[in-house]
Amino acid sequence: MARRSSSGLTDKVEINMTPMIDVVFQLMSFFMCTLKVVSPEGDFDIRMPIAAAAAAAPDDQQIPPVRVKLSAAPDGSLAAIAMNGTPVADFDELRKRIIALVGADSGPNSLAEKTEVEFDADYALKYANVVKAITAVSGKVENGQVVELIRKIKFTPPKKG
Template identity: 30%
Template structure:
């Protein structure tokens, strides 16, 4: 009997197409999700001018941004929310993320303080 010999030119190969598809899907996912997060904090709201204060920007700290529009509407993660639900939603976010949750309130400069005060109270309760 004669032994079968395989030539040295035989190479093992695998299909890279599925892996390339997954990598492109991940890239698209991260691009879209970073765009949505950036869009919330860059909502065009004319903020009041501050003469005092410090900018304590910490990228590692978890943060929730509340936007108060000129008509008094409150947006949490880009969606309108009632002030009565705000405390429970912030408490849930604090429980899900961490106890050291930073709440940023971005209010339009034309919004009266009567609209902002209940938001501050709800954030303090959470």
């Protein structure tokens, strides 16, 4: 049976909200102050052991690396691109040449998987151009899907001057 208060009146218990609101506002201030808007970042993974150049013994199975030369203008901007000594107009054309060379297939044991690209960039060239070149050779975006091309990438030793 339900109990009723002896006085006959309904008790109205009021919760003191002030401490909770204080804490909630402090929490909100903390999150607002520590908020750091971070844009998504990604990586281009490369494996470059130091002995790779020396250990690269001639092998019948081995495909010679595709050499991509990136020349810099005096201000560090990109002056010219060349693939295996042949001039290339821009990065889109570089990608087309790579696709023409290795084909669109990038599955296991494909030519794209076996082929290696060696970048020979001028010392003063702005790094953003190298990232563009790596993007051009390592894949393309088709209907929102990434189609991988060449994964083996290396650099020539730096040449100051």
